[in-house]
Structure formats: C-alpha cells, structure tokens
Amino acid sequence: MCGIVGLFLKDRDLEPQLGALLSGMLVTMTDRGPDSAGIAIYGTPAEGKAKITVQSPEPEAVFPGLEAALAEASGGSAAVAVKSTHAVITLDAGKVPAVRAALAGMSGIRVMGVGEAVEIFKEVGLPKDVIARFEIAKMTGSHGIGHTRMATESAVTTMGAHPFSTGADQCLVHNGSLSNHNGLRRVLRQKGMTFETENDTEVAAAYLTAEMAEGKNLGEALDGALDDLDGFFTFVVGTKSGFGVLRDPIACKPAVMAETDQYVAFGSEYRALANLPGIETARVWEPEPATVYFWEH
Amino acid sequence: MPVIDLATTPLRELNQALHDAAAPGHNDTEFEVINPKGAHAVAVGVSAPVTVEVKGSVGYYCGGMNEQASITVHGSAGPGVAENMMSGTVVIKGDASQYAGATGRGGLLVIEGNAASRCGISMKGINIVVRGNIGHMSAFMAQSGNLVVLGDAGEALGDSLYEARLFVRGAVKSLGADCIAKEMRPEHLELLEGLLAEAGITDARPEEFTRYGSARTLYNFNIDNADAY
Known part of the structure; x- marks a missing residue:
C-alpha cells in the first residue's frame, strides 16, 4: 500500500499553515502505511x-x-x-x-x-509520532510532500523511508513497486549516481535526477519515466519551485487531487484532502494514467 | 429519519443500523449520512429496501454487495463503488474511481460524473450508466449486464468480453481483444431507452449510441447457451 500526500500553495497567506495542513493530511493516511513516515517541506x-x-x-x-x-x-x-x-x-x-x-x-x-529550500525528515514509526518528533505542524513553507510507508521492496529502516532525495532540492515519494530497479540502478551507477539503499524508490528518484542533470525539466523527466520504469507507481515529486504527479499507465495505485485558488493538493485517497480549507468547493479529480501533471511557482 | 454523523459515529454503527433495517420490528426506511469525509465501506452489505442519502464524498467500496437499497452519494466515490451489487440502486452524483460496479450481479449503478479505469470489470448482470467518460480497461471480462456511457471510453474497452452489452455515445479510444462494434437492432434501442429512463437521463437518445459486444472468438461461445447470459 503506502499513502502519499502533497500540498502546493498558491496563496502565500497559507504558508504559515503548510506544516499543520500537511501533518493532518499525513496522519489520515496512517492505515495505508504505519511502518514509517517522512515529509519534505520547501521553505523560502x-x-x-x-x-x-x-x-x-x-x-x-x-x-x-x-x-x-x-x-x-x-x-x-x-x-x-x-x-x-x-x-x-x-x-x-x-x-x-x-x-x-x-x-x-x-x-x-x-x-x-x-x-x-528543502528540509527532509523521516523516521520509522507511526506518522503521528514522526510528525510530533520533528514538530512538522509548526513548519512554514510554500509546498511539501509526505509519505506513509507499508514496506514491500526493502527493509523498514529510516533510510528506506520516503521521501528520497537524490539531487539538490529534489525529492520523490512513491506508492507502488518497481520491477526493473536493479538493472536501472546499475545503469545509473555507471552514470555516476550514488545510492544509499537497495530501495526501488531511490532508483526512481535518482533516475529523475540524472535525467534533469542532462537538461530535461521535471515534466520531460517524468515523461521519460513512463518508458524507462517498469512496475506500479504513483509518484509525487518535489522541486525547489514546484511539484509534479505521475501515475503508471495501469494506474491501480489510487490518487486524487484537489485545486482551489489557494492550493493544489494530492492524496492517495480523498480522506487526506477532506479537512483542507475550501475543499467543499474545490475542483476534485482523479489524475489520468500516464499523464504528467506539474505546478510551479 | 435517522441522521448518522460519521464525524461522531463509528462506521460499524452506521452499517449495523442499515443491516438491522431488514429485521422484523425495524421501521426506519430512510437514512441520512453526514460527514463521510472519504470513509471506506459506507453502506456496505445493506439487504433491505431502504434509502440512504450520503451527504459528501466516500472512499473505497461504498454500497458494496447492495441488495434492494437505494443509495445516493452526493459527492464522489472512491475505488470499488457498488462492487458485487446484487440489486437495488446506487447513484453517485460526482465521479467514481476505479473498478466501479466490479463483479456486480444485478441492480443499477448510475454515475453522473466520470468513472475511472476498469469500470464494470467482470460485471455479471449489473446495469451501469455513466453520464461522463470511463477509463481504460472498462468492462474487462464482462459477462452479462449492460454498460451505458454517454461520454467517451478509454483504451481497451471490453477486453476479453463475454456477453455483456456495451453502449457508448462518444468516442472509444481503443477496443480490447475480441470486442467489436455491433449493429443496433430494435431490441437494443428498446433496452437502452429503458436503461436511460431508469437512470433519469432525458437528454440522450438511444440512436446516438454504438453497441459493442463480444466477437465470440476468444471463449467457447455456444449458441445453445445464449439464454444463460
């Protein structure tokens, strides 16, 4: 399983609440991933x-x-x-x-x-405990992503928790599992990427970092991921100025998004979005499979 | 009319109250559910002719295994809405996520918005009417029943189809293996007219739809068994 949340603020007045809003979203995703939790917050x-x-x-x-x-x-x-x-x-x-x-x-x-801009905090334990330990609810920022983990492809450790960051101000959270990560890790090592874990998601993060290092923007790098990554995935990716969303073509991992004049939000389920301000009148939709979405400040 | 607030009432109490409605001595026939906030398994396994009005969006498996009840969601539904429905009606005023109406054996599922991937997968007698579009792999291995789509259908519609009938008014991105367009005969127009009326749709005419069905080359179709579907 695993749960993903993401929040990209358009309205700067909400920035002092970013940590609190993301914390609430993450805790609702506890039963999708009680093993460990992590969050990346982008400040000024x-x-x-x-x-x-x-x-x-x-x-x-x-x-x-x-x-x-x-x-x-x-x-x-x-x-x-x-x-x-x-x-x-x-x-x-x-x-x-x-x-x-x-x-x-x-x-x-x-x-x-x-x-x-980015600060990343992740640990083993229930999301509510991880949130409290790092005082995430007090954090301010322009956008952030979070993850609750139910481990499949590697051990339940701090380093196996998401988000994974493999490039400056870049990070990625993942719901799913990749089947060609070992082969792709070898290719990326040859290109000079280094890896901290045997985790499949770290390979996806490093793949995007390597593609962007060759001059692609986030949208182009995500497009490439559709061809080069094999497996199940819903990704939310953070960069210094924005965030992106991509689902694999089969799209069996759930995803729902909401947009208002104040923010763009992502959740594995609607439950994660249900307490956001103005959700009653937000545009809520399920992102299409194999379609790149990204927003930038 | 009982109003059940899911912000303060555990889900099991709601579903127990709905299950109890079938027992002798229980007279409540109309229920309202407020503050669902994406909760899973809302109004699952109801087996009495009650009405349930859900004010807000629900998560996984709303209305699953429904028998006789009329359930309306004034919002959107998560994956697996009305999964394995037996009879009754489930109406979603917003969108439905993946595998809406999966394996349903009877009753009517109406989705007034869009349905995502795998709508009606393995359907076995349910009728599904979608006002908007449906996603990829819809009606995969659908065995019987009718899927009516006023909008467009995604890739691989009706892959490995058995004897379910698919009616699509808009464009079909691609047909799955062994699914073909078929002639709309008078009995199909009549069937579709009835389904549209039952779903409360008055702005679409049966003649605007194309019928899709099985080419019957993938499975061992035998005309002598046609009555079984």
Missing part, C-alpha cells in the same frame, strides 16, 4: 545560503560537536539546528561540496537532503 530560500538535512542513529553523540567539526569545511558558516534524530545545517551555498565531503568522512551521520 535565504540569499546565498543552502541547507543540508542530516540524520543520525545516535544524535546525542554526534550532533553537539557537529558545528565545530564542520567549521573548517564551511568557512565558519555552518549553523546546526537539531530536531530529534535529524539536524538541519544552514551554510554558505558555495561550501556545500566541501561540507558534504566532510560529512562523508564522519561516522554515524547520513545526508537526507540538500538544497536551498
């Missing part, structure tokens, strides 16, 4: 700054010294904000490669996502 980028979200299984040991440990690589720009098992490192954008290299040399710390 700060001029010249980037963010790296990291996770540690031993946060008490690793995070207190992190700022000092990254001082040299970040030119003194790294500021660490700890949230439970995750920490968001804000730093000068130009220092990202050096800091990533430094992080790669540390033990007990893993990168969840990198970008100017």
Whole structure:
C-alpha cells in the first residue's frame, strides 16, 4: 500500500499553515502505511545560503560537536539546528561540496537532503509520532510532500523511508513497486549516481535526477519515466519551485487531487484532502494514467 | 429519519443500523449520512429496501454487495463503488474511481460524473450508466449486464468480453481483444431507452449510441447457451 500526500500553495497567506495542513493530511493516511513516515517541506530560500538535512542513529553523540567539526569545511558558516534524530545545517551555498565531503568522512551521520529550500525528515514509526518528533505542524513553507510507508521492496529502516532525495532540492515519494530497479540502478551507477539503499524508490528518484542533470525539466523527466520504469507507481515529486504527479499507465495505485485558488493538493485517497480549507468547493479529480501533471511557482 | 454523523459515529454503527433495517420490528426506511469525509465501506452489505442519502464524498467500496437499497452519494466515490451489487440502486452524483460496479450481479449503478479505469470489470448482470467518460480497461471480462456511457471510453474497452452489452455515445479510444462494434437492432434501442429512463437521463437518445459486444472468438461461445447470459 503506502499513502502519499502533497500540498502546493498558491496563496502565500497559507504558508504559515503548510506544516499543520500537511501533518493532518499525513496522519489520515496512517492505515495505508504505519511502518514509517517522512515529509519534505520547501521553505523560502535565504540569499546565498543552502541547507543540508542530516540524520543520525545516535544524535546525542554526534550532533553537539557537529558545528565545530564542520567549521573548517564551511568557512565558519555552518549553523546546526537539531530536531530529534535529524539536524538541519544552514551554510554558505558555495561550501556545500566541501561540507558534504566532510560529512562523508564522519561516522554515524547520513545526508537526507540538500538544497536551498528543502528540509527532509523521516523516521520509522507511526506518522503521528514522526510528525510530533520533528514538530512538522509548526513548519512554514510554500509546498511539501509526505509519505506513509507499508514496506514491500526493502527493509523498514529510516533510510528506506520516503521521501528520497537524490539531487539538490529534489525529492520523490512513491506508492507502488518497481520491477526493473536493479538493472536501472546499475545503469545509473555507471552514470555516476550514488545510492544509499537497495530501495526501488531511490532508483526512481535518482533516475529523475540524472535525467534533469542532462537538461530535461521535471515534466520531460517524468515523461521519460513512463518508458524507462517498469512496475506500479504513483509518484509525487518535489522541486525547489514546484511539484509534479505521475501515475503508471495501469494506474491501480489510487490518487486524487484537489485545486482551489489557494492550493493544489494530492492524496492517495480523498480522506487526506477532506479537512483542507475550501475543499467543499474545490475542483476534485482523479489524475489520468500516464499523464504528467506539474505546478510551479 | 435517522441522521448518522460519521464525524461522531463509528462506521460499524452506521452499517449495523442499515443491516438491522431488514429485521422484523425495524421501521426506519430512510437514512441520512453526514460527514463521510472519504470513509471506506459506507453502506456496505445493506439487504433491505431502504434509502440512504450520503451527504459528501466516500472512499473505497461504498454500497458494496447492495441488495434492494437505494443509495445516493452526493459527492464522489472512491475505488470499488457498488462492487458485487446484487440489486437495488446506487447513484453517485460526482465521479467514481476505479473498478466501479466490479463483479456486480444485478441492480443499477448510475454515475453522473466520470468513472475511472476498469469500470464494470467482470460485471455479471449489473446495469451501469455513466453520464461522463470511463477509463481504460472498462468492462474487462464482462459477462452479462449492460454498460451505458454517454461520454467517451478509454483504451481497451471490453477486453476479453463475454456477453455483456456495451453502449457508448462518444468516442472509444481503443477496443480490447475480441470486442467489436455491433449493429443496433430494435431490441437494443428498446433496452437502452429503458436503461436511460431508469437512470433519469432525458437528454440522450438511444440512436446516438454504438453497441459493442463480444466477437465470440476468444471463449467457447455456444449458441445453445445464449439464454444463460
């Protein structure tokens, strides 16, 4: 199964409520995926700054010294904000490669996502507990996506939870299972992509990242996915400025969308959308199979 | 008339009240359900001639296995609406998600909006009338009954069809294996006129539809068994 939610705000007045709205949507999808949950929220980028979200299984040991440990690589720009098992490192954008290299040399710390706008939080456990642990309901932002996981293709671990981020400000959540992910992972490794897990969804995320690195926009990359990915999928993809939706041609994984003047919302089921403001008068529809949808700010 | 608020009443209480309506000594025949908010399995397994008005959208399997009841959803329905319906009527004022009316054995399912993929899959006697369009693989392996579509049909309509009759007013994107267009004979026009009337549709004429059915090359059709459908 698995549950997916996504919310793209058109009305900036709703931005302070993004975390609260997405949290409510995610919790309604608990019975589609009680194993683990994750959320990616896109905030307003700060001029010249980037963010790296990291996770540690031993946060008490690793995070207190992190700022000092990254001082040299970040030119003194790294500021660490700890949230439970995750920490968001804000730093000068130009220092990202050096800091990533430094992080790669540390033990007990893993990168969840990198970008100017995105922060990613995911953990094993019930969605309501994951939401509370990272105080998602207090977060503000322009758009976000979330996932509740019922695992099929790989183990129930933090790293196997969604969203998967394989490129700057890119992330993907998935309901379904891919059958050609092993072969595609080999091809993508040859192109220089790196993988953290044996998970099928990470391959889909890396595929889109690789396609966009070759100059495609999100819509073109999603179009390519229809030919190159084999299996069942409903994807919701986040980028710095927008989000996209794609269902495989068979489309047996459910999906429903709603649009008002204030937002575009996605849910695996209508239940996830039922408490959004103005849903009574929203345009609600089921996205067509094999059809790319995307919205940008 | 009992009004059941799903914001405060567990779903099982609603369905139990509807099941109890068939028992002696229960006189309620009209029920209203408010705040469904996409709940699953609303009004499933009803087996009494009651009316159920659902004010809002429902999730999976609304009206499943219905027998005799008239269920109206003033909103949209999730996957599997009226699945395996036996008799009675289910009306969806909005859209229906995938496999609407799947395996239905009788009764009438009316979808006033669009139906998604696999509408009427494996239908076995149910009548389905869709005012809008239907998605791909609709009426897959449909055995008997009638599927009427005022709009367009998606890819692979009627794939591996048995003896269900399909009537489509709009365009068909493609026909599935062993599904072909057939002549509209007087008995089909008469049948369709009755189905449209039963569904409350007054702005479509039977002559505007094309009939599709099985070419009977995929399965072992024997004319001596025609009465069985």
